[in-house]
Amino acid sequence: MSPAERANRNRRNPRRRGSGGKSPVRGGVANPASTPHSRMRTVRETSAGGLVVDGLGGPPDQLCAALIGRTDRRGRLLWSLPKGHIEKGETAEETAMREVHEETGVRSKVLTELGSIDYWFVTEGRRVHKTVHHYLLRYLGGELSDADIEVTEVAWVPLTELRTRLAYADERKLADIADQLIADIDPAWLKDADDPGAALG
Secondary structure, eight states, X not given: OOHHHHHHHTOXXXXXXXXXXXXXXXXXXXXXXXXXXXXXXXXXXEEEEEEEEEOTTSOGGGOEEEEEEEEOTTSOEEEEOOEEEOOTTOOHHHHHHHHHHHHHSOXXXXXXXXXXXXXXXXXXXXXXXXXXXXXXXXXXXXXXXXXXXXXXXXXXXXXXXXXXXXXXXXXXHHHHHHHHXXXXXXXXXXXXXXXXXXXXX
């Protein structure tokens, strides 16, 4: 079993702000080492993010996606899709574009939904059920930057290499969905949908 597969089996160390010290919950039952189940309250959190792709409408072998790398508690660099909490007054799509910009430095526009991922973890005496909505986004401009304090590295990765880079199986499944969506995109539709003013600037 590869390090990435072991990391996925143990579930991710949730990566959003204030997430230190969280422990996974499996099957709705808290880790015995954590706060007793009877004392914990359950809360729900919702985030959004996605796969931003450069080169849409061009040769398939030139398509690249922006990924972020975070260092886990074991010192391993784990690559994943940018994502973050939906702020008050934001739509999930707006959050996805904002988080891509904050975590990678690039501007993008949502094209379509990829799917949602949900999981449980325990933190500070709470059981958290988190749902993350993912989108396929089109790169509009900007340079990669790892200025975000929570990001160790950022990189453009060829779409053909996503499955070997992404640390989590659920995100690799989203990459497969993105492949099919991209293959079905009509270049004329991309031209009509090209509206930089609609993306985060």
